[in-house]
């Protein structure tokens with residue numbers, strides 16, 4: 001990939017990170033997404049799962065919904081999706097269903113990601129649609145934002161409970177991001 005393309009990816013990923021910061025401000029796991037069409041951002045989304053009390057309210061699905069409304073089509077065939085954390089199985093499925101040709105990912109999610117970590121739903125030979133995936137754009141920034149969020153959460157919890165939080169009780173696996181030895185490279 002040439003330098004201009006890398007710079008462009010970074011620019012859009014920075015916008016996705018801004019969306020993630022909106023989630024952060026709401027006390028949500030900071031994950032953000034933007035969808036680009038013809039060199040313009042046509043949709044933005046961030047994780048609002050707790051706020052909306054809805055398991056479908058992931059950053060990617062919120063952005064996909066808006067992009068489809070904007071383009072008047074469930075197919076997002078000429079779009080690129082930028083997301084700060086590797087998509088889960090639900091969002092990876094929606095990306096394939098929407099026939100999005102390219103996805104750019106900042107941080108990987110070793111215990112729950114479905115774009116190469118646990119499984120790779122985006123690049124499966126068996127499906128009729130295969131996504132081109134770029135990984136590691138603004139990875140450091142986005143994973144340190146996530147680990148900072150979980151560190152704060154643990155600190156808040158330990159203050160609240162007045163006892164030391166034990167590690168390793170997070171079943172989502174997301175809180176492991178950015179910690180030493182979890183396989184992020």
Ligand SMILES: [Zn+2]
Pocket residue numbers: 058059060087088089090091092
């Ligand atoms: Zn998801």
